[in-house]
Amino acid sequence: MSQNAFQDYYPDHWSHCYGCGRLNEQGLQIKSYWEGDETVAAFHPKPYHTAVPGYVYGGLIASLIDCHATGTAAAAAYRAEGRAMDTEPPRRYVTASLHVDYLRPTPIDALLELRAQVKAIKGRKVVVAVTLSAREQVCARGEVVAVQITDDFAAGSD
Amino acid sequence: MSQNAFQDYYPDHWSHCYGCGRLNEQGLQIKSYWEGDETVAAFHPKPYHTAVPGYVYGGLIASLIDCHATGTAAAAAYRAEGRAMDTEPPRRYVTASLHVDYLRPTPIDALLELRAQVKAIKGRKVVVAVTLSAREQVCARGEVVAVQITDDFAAGSD
Numbered sequence: 302m303s304q305n306a307f308q309d310y311y312p313d314h315w316s317h318c319y320g321c322g323r324l325n326e327q328g329l330q331i332k333s334y335w336e337g338d339e340t341v342a343a344f345h346p347k348p349y350h351t352a353v354p355g356y357v358y359g360g361l362i363a364s365l366i367d368c369h370a371t372g373t374a375a376a377a378a379y380r381a382e383g384r385a386m387d388t389e390p391p392r393r394y395v396t397a398s399l400h401v402d403y404l405r406p407t408p409i410d411a412l413l414e415l416r417a418q419v420k421a422i423k424g425r426k427v428v429v430a431v432t433l434s435a436r437e438q439v440c441a442r443g444e445v446v447a448v449q450i451t452d453d454f455a456a457g458s459d
Numbered sequence: 460m461s462q463n464a465f466q467d468y469y470p471d472h473w474s475h476c477y478g479c480g481r482l483n484e485q486g487l488q489i490k491s492y493w494e495g496d497e498t499v500a501a502f503h504p505k506p507y508h509t510a511v512p513g514y515v516y517g518g519l520i521a522s523l524i525d526c527h528a529t530g531t532a533a534a535a536a537y538r539a540e541g542r543a544m545d546t547e548p549p550r551r552y553v554t555a556s557l558h559v560d561y562l563r564p565t566p567i568d569a570l571l572e573l574r575a576q577v578k579a580i581k582g583r584k585v586v587v588a589v590t591l592s593a594r595e596q597v598c599a600r601g602e603v604v605a606v607q608i609t610d611d612f613a614a615g616s617d
Contacts (some may be wrong), residue, residue, distance in 0.1 A: 314511070314512065315511055317509040317510075317511065317512055318509060318510050318511070318516050319507060319508050319509055319510075319516045319518065319519065320516055320517075320518045322509070325507060325509060326507075327507040328507065328509075349477060349483060349484075349485040349486065350477050351475040351476060351477055351480070351483060351486075352475075352476050352477075352553065353472070353473055353475065353476070353553075353608075354472065354475055358476050358477045358478055358522070359478075359522075359525050359553070359554045359557065360477065360478045360518065360519075360521055360522025360523075360525050360526065361477065361518075361522075363518055363521035363522065363525065363557060363559075364516075364517075364518025364519075364521065364522070365518075367517045367518050367521065368518065395510065395511075395517070395561070395564075396517045396559075396561050397560070397561055398558070398559065398560045398561065399517065399521060399557075399558070399559045399561075400556070400557070400558045400559075401521075401554075401556065401557045401558075402555070402556045403553070403554050403555055403556065403557075406553075450511075
């Protein structure tokens with residue numbers, strides 16, 4: 302895909318996240334995009350992301366929902382400010398709270414599709430609702446409260 | 460420690476979880492123990508478990524809380540039945556829902572300490588409250604609803 306993902310716009314010092322940092326070589330490196338008013342991401346689980354054989358462990362699902370939601374929060378902040386993600390100042394969000402309902406076992410041999418909607422923007426907080434689907438069945442639903450971090454957070458520590 | 464962890468009693472076909480399976484060589488292999496009426500586990504994050512440099516990413520915290528809680532649910536079920544974890548039939552729980560409040564950034568260079576309490580046992584469900592601390596400060600609080608899986612769940616698929 303030639304379109305840049307939200308995470309491709311994170312400044313280097315905010316690009317080390319295990320879930321979504323483009324500079325974390327061991328990480329999941331998820332990539333999130335707009336699709337109309339929703340955001341989407343896709344992920345292929347590795348064979349070792351097991352819960353019980355054949356199914357994905359809940360921590361991976363929580364991680365994907367978390368990072369797709371914080372990426373969505375950042376993208377929504379730029380949109381609300383009417384500017385592109387390659388403009389200054391950068392926006393980056395961390396998680397204040399995460400809730401996941403596991404609706405059915407998530408198959409490990411399927412492409413996992415994440416889809417998110419922004420529920421509210423309240424000052425520095427963005428509330429994001431996420432579904433995680435496999436083979437067109439919703440396997441988990443999540444809600445994340447993301448909080449904007451300050452421009453210099455961790456900027457000097459890497 | 461010579462005492463067996465809860466996860467050491469899981470049958471082989473339920474021991475592949477990335478978070479807590481003793482047979483998952485790439486996994487986190489967390490180990491949970493009773494300490495009075497609470498349960499405890501400890502985990503050293505790896506350098507790549509980054510959120511922003513210096514701090515642990517939220518997905519790892521969610522994973523640790525999740526697996527420590529399902530282990531606690533299993534141990535509590537044996538206790539409620541008045542029998543040891545090496546007796547039949549085996550008990551194993553998966554996650555119905557997970558909630559995590561991230562209270563402060565979690566340092567990546569500290570030992571993370573998990574502590575859980577069983578809030579309720581209702582039929583096949585166990586509700587578990589978990590704290591995750593570093594350097595004696597609570598960094599995250601979680602609540603997990605765990606559900607007992609049937610004895611043959613995934614037994615034939617590995």
